[in-house]
Amino acid sequence: MAEATTSTQVARGAFTCPACGRTGDYVLVRVARAGTEIGTYVECRECFCTFPRSVLWRAADGPLRANHLEACLRTMVLMMIVDEVVLDAEIDRITEVYPQVGGRDLTRDEVLAEVDRAREDAQALEPFLQGMAGRLNGQGKLAVIRSAYAIATADGVLHESERALLGALATALDIENPLDRARQTRQ
Numbered sequence: 001m002a003e004a005t006t007s008t009q010v011a012r013g014a015f016t017c018p019a020c021g022r023t024g025d026y027v028l029v030r031v032a033r034a035g036t037e038i039g040t041y042v043e044c045r046e047c048f049c050t051f052p053r054s055v056l057w058r059a060a061d062g063p064l065r066a067n068h069l070e071a072c073l074r075t076m077v078l079m080m081i082v083d084e085v086v087l088d089a090e091i092d093r094i095t096e097v098y099p100q101v102g103g104r105d106l107t108r109d110e111v112l113a114e115v116d117r118a119r120e121d122a123q124a125l126e127p128f129l130q131g132m133a134g135r136l137n138g139q140g141k142l143a144v145i146r147s148a149y150a151i152a153t154a155d156g157v158l159h160e161s162e163r164a165l166l167g168a169l170a171t172a173l174d175i176e177n178p179l180d181r182a183r184q185t186r187q
């Protein structure tokens with residue numbers, strides 16, 4: 001059992017959130033696992049999206065994307081290309097799920113561009129999510145599991161191997177009972 005992560009608020013202030021567009025409070029949060037810092041994020045106290053710290057000095061209307069959207073899209077793409085086959089139905093599923101977790105509408109070409117980036121990065125899903133664990137709050141982690149669940153069940157069945165994968169992803173992100181939580185929040 002991995003040691004749980006701890007989140008500590010280290011600063012607060014006001015900013016304009018690129019996700020919800022509101023000007024309000026943010027908190028800067030430091031995430032540690034077993035006493036070692038694994039990441040920091042800025043959390044909007046209006047919509048609870050998280051961002052890299054650079055959100056505080058970038059133009060608020062810049063192209064900065066919330067951390068969980070980056071994590072959700074990469075997770076779905078990595079699950080899609082694990083068998084080296086990219087099916088139209090899988091791309092459709094990704095473009096359907098992404099707005100459900102708060103993203104804007106994606107084109108097929110944008111999904112394919114992410115496939116290219118994922119292949120270039122050559123980082124497997126579990127290490128990727130271990131890295132994201134320090135950049136996401138509970139809401140963001142849950143969005144990642146929801147995305148993974150939606151891709152895993154695209155054929156209407158949750159196979160044993162997929163159940164095991166979701167468990168492994170939850171462990172990488174340090175969250176408990178991912179399947180119960182994904183089901184509770186299905187739309």
Ligand SMILES: [Zn+2]
Pocket residue numbers: 017018019020021022044045046047048049
């Ligand atoms: Zn916000």
